[in-house]
Amino acid sequence: MAQPAFAPLFHANGGPDFLAVIPDMFLDDAGPSANPRFRDLHRMIGLLDAVELPQVAHHLAASLASAVEPDPDYVEAMANWADRWNCAWVSDHLAFMEIAAPGGASTAGLALTPPFDRQILDLMVPRIQRLLARLRRPFLIENSAYFVRFEDSELDEPAFLNELCARSGCGLLLDLHNLYVNAVNFGFDPFAFLGGLDLSRVVEIHIAGGCELEGVWSDAHAGPPPEPVWALLDACARRCPNLRAVTFEMHESWLPEVGMDAVAATLARARALWPAAAAGRRGRT
Amino acid sequence: MSLADFQRALAALSASPQMVRDLRAGRRSVLDGFDLSPRERARLQHAANAPGMAAQCSLYRIMRLAALNAVLPRTLAALGSAVGPLVEAYWTSCPLHDLRFLPEAERFVAFLKRHPELLAHAAGTAADAVSDLLRIEFAIARAHRATLRGAASTVTRYRYRPSALLEAAAAGLGVLAALPRGRFQLRIETAPAGITLWEGPIDTAGQPSTMVISTRRAWS
Incomplete structure (x- = not known):
């Protein structure tokens, strides 16, 4: 992930092969009445100007599962960013943040995962189709980590993701740490989850580390992935025929505790898996 | 308005540990301000009872405090x-x-x-x-x-x-x-x-x- 604290690694041997950029961190939203509404955060943009790595855009706030329509200015900003940096693809989360409230939409303060209902599918499919048309490049939806899940959902999560991708035409950003978080907190088998997922839709995989929060495991991006996440990566990377990238997500605030060597070692370990995974994918096609 | 109100109520639960405690204690009137179906009411009760709700309330606080900070x-x-x-x-x-x-x-x-x-x-x-x-x-x-x-x-x-x-x-x-x-x-x-x-x-x-x-x- 592109954050200033990791900049020394961008130019180092063994550094990343590409950057997953969160445009929300690089743009200032001056509000709906401002023109231009989204402006560069000068010091952050300098980070990207200084490197010549391929980029993908990973957004936080499209709020595609919200009861209110996505902000058209935000969608436009997504497209402009992708064009500007020639992003290979664009992604956001299976979540809602925008809340319909008296006086206009506002946000929930955190991304929330909806029940896996057909009503949500029917909302999201045309939104993603419009987004794909505007972006003119692949769009991926990411499976979210959640602390509350609705057992009476009309579909299970893999079936929901499969149908969402098939009907909308989007790809899947499979976050294996999010899957691990949910499996730990809700006591299900993550390998069975993978077994139910259409892995041909997976274009990018996220790996990350977490920490305990209020008695549950959280998606804190707190350091190298735990061993079970590596096991999930090993098991599924070779079964994803269209996989193009594995991204290590870590929040820079953890860097003093974790250390740059551990970050570099994580990249090296993920990179070492790639040839076997690629061979496995070739063998399956 | 039911889905919009359900999402607003779930956000309100994340914002308010007191609302979570009220629901856990059976004080369902805290949802009276929302236009909810019986299934949505049951889901919000389930959310309030979920072991992860405390983490969700904490994450809400972390995110909002980070903005002020x-x-x-x-x-x-x-x-x-x-x-x-x-x-x-x-x-x-x-x-x-x-x-x-x-x-x-x-x-x-x-x-x-x-x-x-x-x-x-x-x-x-x-x-x-x-x-x-x-x-x-x-x-x-x-x-x-x-x-x-x-x-x-x-x-x-x-x-x-x-x-x-x-x-x-x-x-x-x-x-x-x-x-x-x-x-x-x-x-x-x-x-x-x-x-x-x-x-x-x-x-x-x-x-x-x-x-x-x-x-x-x-x-x-």
């Missing part, structure tokens, strides 16, 4: 643990968040202006100093935002020397309370290249003459 870091550092009751009162009043940090901070500043008793209770004898510090930090953040609009100059007045407040903030409320009071003015000059702050006693004739800080542009 991005704009008002010295004020929050000065308040230390005393910031807890202030932000809880603010979040109860404004449970929905503005993703834009500056408007979110502006709402917090306006809330404290409407409720000076909360700041007085939290900061004690340092309340006036913290109030000035809050205004200064917000004025600086707003000036950074204004750099795109060209050159401007504003003068505001304080009870404490602005540079002393900015320097002493991290030391906490005890140090702020001991700062000498006076009558000071702060001039903020905004230009496309950045902002410059000048301070001086009000009683001095002319413009404030001591440079406090000069920063390059944050937005381009």
